[in-house]
Amino acid sequence: MFEQLGLIGCGLMGGSFALAMKRAGLVKRVVGYSKSPSTTERARAMGVIDVEAPSALLAVSGADIVLLAVPVAATEATLKAIKHLVTKDMLIMDVGSTKRDVIDAGRRVLRDHIGSFVPCHPITGKEVSGVEHADPDLYAGRQIILTPIDRTNPAHVQKAVTLWERLGCNVLKMAPDAHDAAFAAVSHLPHLVAFALINGITAQDAGKEFLALAGPGFRDFTRIAASDSKMWRDIMLANRHELLEQSKIFRNTLEAMEAMIESGDGEALENLIEQASQARAHWRMASNVKK
Amino acid sequence: MFEQLGLIGCGLMGGSFALAMKRAGLVKRVVGYSKSPSTTERARAMGVIDVEAPSALLAVSGADIVLLAVPVAATEATLKAIKHLVTKDMLIMDVGSTKRDVIDAGRRVLRDHIGSFVPCHPITGKEVSGVEHADPDLYAGRQIILTPIDRTNPAHVQKAVTLWERLGCNVLKMAPDAHDAAFAAVSHLPHLVAFALINGITAQDAGKEFLALAGPGFRDFTRIAASDSKMWRDIMLANRHELLEQSKIFRNTLEAMEAMIESGDGEALENLIEQASQARAHWRMASNVKK
Structure with missing residues (x-):
């Protein structure tokens, strides 16, 4: 060819x-x-x-x-x-x-x-x-x-x-813009979040002890945090507008869930967790479906 | 026995x-x-x-x-x-x-x-x-x-x-308190974050299209979001004090990284990503090491 x-x-x-x-x-x-x-x-x-x-x-x-x-x-x-x-x-x-x-x-x-x-x-x-x-x-x-x-x-x-x-x-x-918005949400934001989560833990006095106790959920959740730093710096800066927009949406959702936890509103919290759980349980990687 | x-x-x-x-x-x-x-x-x-x-x-x-x-x-x-x-x-x-x-x-x-x-x-x-x-x-x-x-x-x-x-x-x-603090950081917070990330995406008009494009990084990062809603509601409410503390530390770290992205401070951003990447790359699950 x-x-x-x-x-x-x-x-x-x-x-x-x-x-x-x-x-x-x-x-x-x-x-x-x-x-x-x-x-x-x-x-x-x-x-x-x-x-x-x-x-x-x-x-x-x-x-x-x-x-x-x-x-x-x-x-x-x-x-x-x-x-x-x-x-x-x-x-x-x-x-x-x-x-x-x-x-x-x-x-x-x-x-x-x-x-x-x-x-x-x-x-x-x-x-x-x-x-x-x-x-x-x-x-x-x-x-x-x-x-x-x-x-x-x-x-x-x-x-x-x-x-x-x-x-x-x-x-x-x-279209290029639709691509950049979508990947800010499903790829760039998860990477940013994984980096921030690791750094938030290691910055604590007991951070090393905490990490020593982590299990398989943590392992999979943070796998992408081991990615190349130069490459991800570039991606995040190149797509900064869409990424910051997605990060804001995420933080607002997180803060809403925190408020439910703080006030002990178990019903609202369970509903939101169930919604996420259902969405994730039914999700399939596109390319795997078609093979 | x-x-x-x-x-x-x-x-x-x-x-x-x-x-x-x-x-x-x-x-x-x-x-x-x-x-x-x-x-x-x-x-x-x-x-x-x-x-x-x-x-x-x-x-x-x-x-x-x-x-x-x-x-x-x-x-x-x-x-x-x-x-x-x-x-x-x-x-x-x-x-x-x-x-x-x-x-x-x-x-x-x-x-x-x-x-x-x-x-x-x-x-x-x-x-x-x-x-x-x-x-x-x-x-x-x-x-x-x-x-x-x-x-x-x-x-x-x-x-x-x-x-x-x-x-x-x-x-x-x-000690029970040390346990609860550690697992707030390495288990309960990652679950809360994964639930919030999925919900933040699905709440958007184009959320379904976004999810259809997600790849293997997203798959692993969000695996824990498919967990049982009643069980996680209970864990989060039971450990709310430690969890909210960890979530606050995480949000502050995330916001600091967002500020670097917004101002285009590539050097500081790369340093933080590299720090996370090194920490994750060197991390091993304790029980797997000892077997």
């Missing part, structure tokens, strides 16, 4: 994509670049990429497909670095968790070539990062959100859809 | 205890009682109990060990129902998630027989309830907190320690 993948960012997301594309026979050659030369070298040694590029620009040279797998805050600088070799025929995708800011960067930098850029958000990940955790199954069975804009080339969108589906993904298209 | 277990409450916790005790050969006969006759009947049909008792009092008759596996708010009424058959030789345990209130109920009702009561909190559970989910492995490898008081008979405490250890548990002794 593709001759050459230019991979910019050979970490967990990028490395897993390269492995999945190769295994599916969708690409012949992967040319990779990472900001850290040791990462690029490790990616080649592991067989994740075939050729090490000395710069982002050279990773793009000769590619018919390019994946930007860098922190969202690095998108603009990365696009600037490669823009002189971007062509109309080249499919460029990203894997960022926010879409409005990435698209704005694309418009500013790519200008007339913005049609080549198909913004993507794969709903997958691990709480560990780095090419050593790259996994050809990371994307299989997962949901991929595409947020094309009016100027995105429909032929490129179609190529992206076909590609992700051949990797076993469930592809969904959305 | 024991002749007859009087099991009051044949749900997930009680049913699993009966199965584990039988499998380990620690008890010859289980006489069970549940508030709902259909639960008691199902427990007998499943072989979780051997004999159905028509009342809590009759479940205790002839028992040398009694387990109260009822919601914490039902502890006092249950103790009142059985107190006329409680003896000095009988080991009485509970499995409640709060300990101060359970001990207070024990003091009020059991009076001179308070020495028989060894308050227990097994750090285990499932987000489903009911005898149909009873599992002989529910306690294996888990931590059990005992919170004996001055008046608890040391011989009974020792019997309880031996019993739980033979079920494969890691036994820890703590």
Whole structure:
């Protein structure tokens, strides 16, 4: 399907994509670049990429497909670095968790070539990062959100859809703003809350003793708190407006429940818990339903 | 080790205890009682109990060990129902998630027989309830907190320690107040937060669409939100003082992080995320370490 993948960012997301594309026979050659030369070298040694590029620009040279797998805050600088070799025929995708800011960067930098850029958000990940955790199954069975804009080339969108589906993904298209609002609620806020909860505990004198007693509920609830700090700093700042809005809604709900606990209003409290319990018990991950 | 277990409450916790005790050969006969006759009947049909008792009092008759596996708010009424058959030789345990209130109920009702009561909190559970989910492995490898008081008979405490250890548990002794503070932080607060987060999302017009997009991070973070509403209402009200204190600490931490996001202070935000991420990455469940 593709001759050459230019991979910019050979970490967990990028490395897993390269492995999945190769295994599916969708690409012949992967040319990779990472900001850290040791990462690029490790990616080649592991067989994740075939050729090490000395710069982002050279990773793009000769590619018919390019994946930007860098922190969202690095998108603009990365696009600037490669823009002189971007062509109309080249499919460029990203894997960022926010879409409005990435698209704005694309418009500013790519200008007339913005049609080549198909913004993507794969709903997958691990709480560990780095090419050593790259996994050809990371994307299989997962949901991929595409947020094309009016100027995105429909032929490129179609190529992206076909590609992700051949990797076993469930592809969904959305407007960028709707995407950012939804993920503020179901991903960025849970991360912020998990970070705050851990920090609130460790800041207490008895925090270490408390943590030593925690059980399986705590383990699952806080799993996402072990995520990469630079990546999540960038996501939270990039989507700050939607995230702060969601955090406010959450705090208001929490304070309402606290008031019921304080006043001993067991009936109202039970109703709210039951509502949450029912909603969660009936929830299913979309991509798992469709597989 | 024991002749007859009087099991009051044949749900997930009680049913699993009966199965584990039988499998380990620690008890010859289980006489069970549940508030709902259909639960008691199902427990007998499943072989979780051997004999159905028509009342809590009759479940205790002839028992040398009694387990109260009822919601914490039902502890006092249950103790009142059985107190006329409680003896000095009988080991009485509970499995409640709060300990101060359970001990207070024990003091009020059991009076001179308070020495028989060894308050227990097994750090285990499932987000489903009911005898149909009873599992002989529910306690294996888990931590059990005992919170004996001055008046608890040391011989009974020792019997309880031996019993739980033979079920494969890691036994820890703590003061009741220290227990309640710790579990407010690492269990009750995460549940409250998970309930509030789900309710905050479902209350929004686009809440259903948001939930449909959620991925594996959300799945794990909110798993505990599917828990039983009556049980959690009771726990939160029973431990309200400590829980509200912990919730306040958490909200202050969250608001401090929000302020960094709002002002775009990436460095401070990254530091706090990194701190949480490191704390979580190095955390291990105690009982898993020791096995």
